[in-house]
Amino acid sequence: MWTCPTCTQSFLRTNQSHSCLEKTEADFLRGKSAVTVDLYHHFLAQYRTIGDFKIHPAKTMISLAKNTRFCSIFQFGRNFLDVYLPLDRVYDNTLCFHKIGQLDKQINHFLRFYDVEDINEEVLHYMRLAYALDAERGRK
Template sequence: MWICPLCQQKFLHQNQNHSCNDRTLESFLEGKSEITTQVFNRFVDEYRKIGDFVLHPAKSKIGFAAKIRFCSIINLGKNYIDVVFHLNQLYEDNLCFHKMGQIPGSNTFNHHCRIFSADDINDELKQYMLIAYDLGIKKENL
C-alpha cells in the first residue's frame, strides 16, 4: 500500500496516478439542491452500513475505495446523483442500471444508475452495492 505524501490517499501501487487534492467533497456539494445533497448523504450512509471505505474526490468524480475503487459518483445533478459500479461481470437482468459495458482490455464492467430519491436505494440496488464493495475489498478480482 502506498500513501501519497501530498494528499494522504492510499493506493495499491506506488506513485499511482491520481487527482491530488483537485477537489473536495465540499466543492462537489457546493450549490447543489437539498434533494441532491440528501440523496448523496443517504447513498454514502447506506454504503457505510455495508463496510468501511474512503471517499476520494477527484477532478470529475467521487470515488469509493476499499483496497481498490469499487464505485464512483460521476455527477451530482439538479435532483439526482449518477453512480457507476465497477463489477467483474455483466448484470443485464436488472431494473436499476440504464447503461452497462466492459472497460476495454479489462475484466471490469461499469454499471450506471441514476438515483433520484432515498426510495431508489432499494433492495435490488443494495445487492449490487454489496457486490461492488466485496470486489473492492478483494483486489485480486479486478
C-alpha cells in the first residue's frame, strides 16, 4: 500500500492517480434532503454487512475502497442516490442496472435508489461481487 504524502489517502499502487482535495463526506450531504441522506446511510450500512472499507470523498463523488475503489456514489439527488459498481464483465441479465458503460478495462454498472427497499437481495449480490473483485485485485 502507498499513502499519498499530501492527502494521506491509501492506495494499492505507488503514485496512483487521484485528487488531493479537502472535500469531506459532510460537504456532499450538506443541503441534501432527509430522503437522500437516509438512503446514503442505509447504503453504507448495507455495504458494512459485506465488509469493511474506507470512504474517499473526491471532487465529484464519494468512493468506497478496501484495496481499490469498488463503488462510487456520484449523485446525491433530491430524492435519490446514484451509484456505480465497477465489475469484471457486463451483467445485463438484470433490471437493477439502468445503464452499463465501459471505461478502459472497467465496466461500470449504474444503479439509482429511491427507497431503502431498492437495495434488495439482487442488488446486494452485485455489491458483494464488486467487493470480492476488489479483494481479488488486492491479492495481485
